[in-house]
Amino acid sequence: MSIPHLITVLAMLLHVAGILAAMHAVMHTRTPQGAFAWVLGLTLLPYVTLIPYLYLGRSHFYGYVTLHRAHRQRLSQVSLPGELLGVPEPCMRYAALTQMLGSSFHAGQKLRLLIDGDATFEAILAAIAKAEHCVLVQFFIFHDDELGRRMQQVLLERAAAGVQVFVLFDGIGSHALPRHYVQTLRDGGVAIFPFATQRHNNRLQLNFRNHRKIVVVDGSLGFLGGLNVGNEYLGLKPPLAPWRDTHLEIAGPAVMDLQRSFAVDWHWVTGELPPLLPPQAAPGDAYTLIAATGPADPQESCSLYFTAAINAARQRLWLTTPYFVPDQAVMSALRLAVLRGVDVRVLIPARPDHRTVFLASTLHAHDAIGAGIRIYRYQPGFIHEKVILIDDDSASVGSMNLDNRSFRLNFEIGALSVDRGFAAQVEHMLLDDFARAVEITRDEYRKASYLRRLAMHVARLFDPIL
Known part of the structure; x- marks a missing residue:
């Protein structure tokens, strides 16, 4: 031929x-x-x-879906002494969320807001160093750099002291992690595995990543938020430095739900369950709902999480997100909030870490401004925090971005807390963030060159995979 x-x-x-x-x-x-x-x-x-x-394009991972739902239902039946049977009136605004998640608000949470990488990893590493029984660690990204080796060392020390240590990392998010990093931990007694929705062959599956960041120490102290294990999250890697992010420390009954989320993922990877330790009572006043969302859920739980949170706002809705690529449901909820008279503000980066997403976000920001939503660009460095402030009593901290990957393709984790004191702390933090930002107008789009505007519209065509 x-x-x-x-x-x-x-x-x-x-x-x-x-x-x-x-x-x-x-x-x-x-x-x-x-x-x-x-x-x-x-x-x-x-x-x-x-x-x-x-x-x-592959959208199914049958074995994981079946096992995920079965074990999520089984683990949700693990009750705690004194677990919350009723919630106060402010929590009732989120009744649809508790119904969707099959979970509940827990009373008596002690919360600590951790601002940026130094505070976050100082708290996490110190907590792990004091562990006596069990440590659960899950991050989307591990790097073999200074912070990664600090984490490695403290995990090895706890394992050597007889503490059970379980570690999950995402196989694609941590694709650059060298084998010797993992092997060193295994040789030291740490149980560590990559997460993948396909057990035997994941080479053709880039979607459905586990984007959760969870640390639980002795069942009593939990951490979640936006930071991964790498020097860039400490603001040590230009040009995105300084890196702006937020994490949350939780003590109280809600920590059990963090353990449950980890246990479902761990069982899928290993076929075994880690210990589920009862959390200790904490001297806190917050009511907290843990939202573990992902593509294995019967509904698009992450998109609905955002939509329900936005619909609950009556006076104020402040959002921070590194990627502003809302779907139709979330954008409609934001528009309706403005029409209700809600003060809607969104804080996004001024610097791109992914140029296609940044271009699409810029066009979505232009449309949002036209709907009366106030959009700000954070100036000092890259903003990666994922925080929602609702009125004067509610705030969410988690791993969820405002984009299609979080809405439909990634496994995420967030904590929605109802407590005026905690909401005031989040307000103070965000006021400082907004003070370092510049409010943009529709001129950002209008004054851009024709080719740049064309690039924005082309980038938005890729919204479903951004």
């Missing part, structure tokens, strides 16, 4: 494969917009889109 004929045959085969993949996309892609985008690309440009679809 001549070379021209061979090229023709290969082109025809690619188009046939593209059509078959497009049929798969129609049946299995989670949103109509995503299905339409994949179908166009796969039928018209299979040479460009077929391989990306193999990595990004």
Whole structure:
């Protein structure tokens, strides 16, 4: 066969494969917009889109979904002495969330806001160093750098002291983590594994990442938020430095729900369950709901989490997010909040860490400003915190970004707390953040060059996978 004929045959085969993949996309892609985008690309440009679809287009992980739901239901039945049976009136605004999550607000939480990397890892490493029984650690990213080795050392010390240590990291998020880092921990008695929704072969699965950040020490002290284990989260890697982020320390019954979330993921990876230790009572006044969301849930739980939080606001809704790519439901909720007279503000970065997402965020910000939403860009460095302040009594801290990956593709964790004292602390923190930001207007888009505006519109076409 001549070379021209061979090229023709290969082109025809690619188009046939593209059509078959497009049929798969129609049946299995989670949103109509995503299905339409994949179908166009796969039928018209299979040479460009077929391989990306193999990595990004797969939307099922049957074994994980079945096991996840079964064990989540089983673990949710593990009750605690004195576990909350009723909630005060301010928590009732979030009744739909508790129903969706199959969880409840827990009374008596002691909360500590941890601002930026130094405060966060000082608290986490100190808590682990005091562990006597069990440590659970889960991060999206581990790096083998100064902070990563500090974490490694404290885990090895606890394991050597007879403490049970369990570690999960995401297989794609931590793709650069060298094998010797993991092997050193295993040799030292630490149980450590990568998370993946496909047990045997995950090479063609880039979606459905475990983006959660959880640390639990002796069942009594928990941490969650936006920071991973790496020097950039300490603000040590320009050009994004200084890095602005927020984490949360929790003591009280809600820590059990952090353990439950970790246990479900651990069981999927290893087939075993880690110890579930009863948390100790804490001298706190906050009511806290732990929201573990992800693509294995029956509904799009993360998107609904944002929507419910926004709909609960009556006076104020302040959001911080590194990626502002709202779906239609969240954007509609934000618009309705403005129409209710709510003070809606969104804080986003002034510097990009992912240029395509940054361009799409800029166009969404332009549309939001037109709807009366006030948008601010944080100036000193990159802002990575994921915080929601609702009125004067509620605040959420977690790993959830305001984008489609968090809404539909990633496993996330957040804590929604109802307590005026804690909300006042979050307000003080955000006022300081907004003081270091510049409010933008629609001129940011209007005065951009035509090519840059075109790039924004092109970037927004990729919203379903951003």
